[in-house]
Amino acid sequence: MISGQISDEQWRLIFNYLDGNGRVKPKDLGITPRCMSMLRHGNVKIGDSILCKLLEYLATRS
Numbered sequence: 023m024i025s026g027q028i029s030d031e032q033w034r035l036i037f038n039y040l041d042g043n044g045r046v047k048p049k050d051l052g053i054t055p056r057c058m059s060m061l062r063h064g065n066v067k068i069g070d071s072i073l074c075k076l077l078e079y080l081a082t083r084s
Contacts (some may be wrong), residue, residue, distance in 0.1 A: 023039060028073065030067070034079070036066075036080060037061060037068065037076060039080075040076060040079060041058075041062060045083060046076070051075045051079075052071075052072075052075065080084065
């Protein structure tokens, strides 16, 4: 379980960095545009699978 090792603030910083720079798209994370919007607005908490995809995307694109 990765989300227990990374605080909400840390995953939010990762998400905002990748989303704010237009680097990550919903299809890159395997989610719908609506789900991406909900993540942007903090309406849903990120799950382990999305967090893994964010970290993988960050590692391969940086």
